[in-house]
Amino acid sequence: MDEDDLILFRTAVGDARPLRHGARFLHPPRKPKPIPLQSQRDQREVLPDSLSDHVYWADSLESGEELAFLRPGLQSAVLRKLRRGHWVPQGELDLHGLTVAEAKVELIGFLHHCQKNSLRCVRIIHGKGLRSKNREPVLKNKVAHWLMQRDEILAFCQAKAADGGGGAMLVLLKSW
Template sequence: MSRRAPPEPSTDDIALFRDAVGPVRRIETEAPAPEKPRPRPRAHMREADEAAVAGDLLRAEYDPALIEIGEELSYLREGHSPKLLRRLKRGQFSIQGETDLHHMNAEAARTSILDLLDEAHTEGWRCVRIVHGKGLRSRPGGPVLKGLTDRLLRRRSDVLAFASARPAQGGTGATVVLLR
């Protein structure tokens, strides 16, 4: 079935239309507003995994003999060169982010550490510092936040190494963490 084009309007019809409508002017169109950038994707399963171990970390038995006040923390994930840990201890990595856990309870400190590690992952940071203090005012159980930091970092698969900071960066009261 073929369609025919509509007939051309007559000059009388055109004049009648223009009288009915009146004078017209062209409306300038504006360019559409640019789209807002989309947020970066979040690792929901990773967050769920981290939330699942929260109770385990807080209930974990703590042996104060493991970490004496003032003792240096040091850890290197298996399969990596000891040179990596030596470079970290010498301060040869630029610190790109940090969190200070002073005056926090264990749960708030754990959340702060996880937030820092998530931000580091999102931003592509390789080295961060966690200031936990030396635990000088801790109860007989030892430095709580220092022990929590040690246990939490050892369980993270994205942590390659960590060590107590150099004296100018907080000494044994801070830990420098190297991430994948």
């Protein structure tokens, strides 16, 4: 710097005083984003209660013995593709031999597992009811009730004979 610049600088900052070290403003650290622990707990507690036995589903099923359901608003081609094996089952739940209460708990856990692992198509084996009272399929109807109440279930139908026939169903879930 030449002498003129130095004089000009000193006149510009002549009455300035140095800052004291204690007068600094420290910005508080950023808070981490909150984790919705209560919402997560609520969701886990709601799952068992979300499957009620008080919904009549026969109107939504096709006629005959075959069990089938298609969420309203979806094209019938979705159910047709499910029946023809367009989607390969990525998981399986075997409920036959369980009580209704045990089956409900297992189904809830399985649906949670499907959502967590982004499974799209699964097979649920409910059995044919050959060992139940009056030889009627108890779990078949209960599972259908429960599945129809779940928003993530798009469609389900009876499995092909080679995959369990009347004792199993294929279920199509929303993509996660």
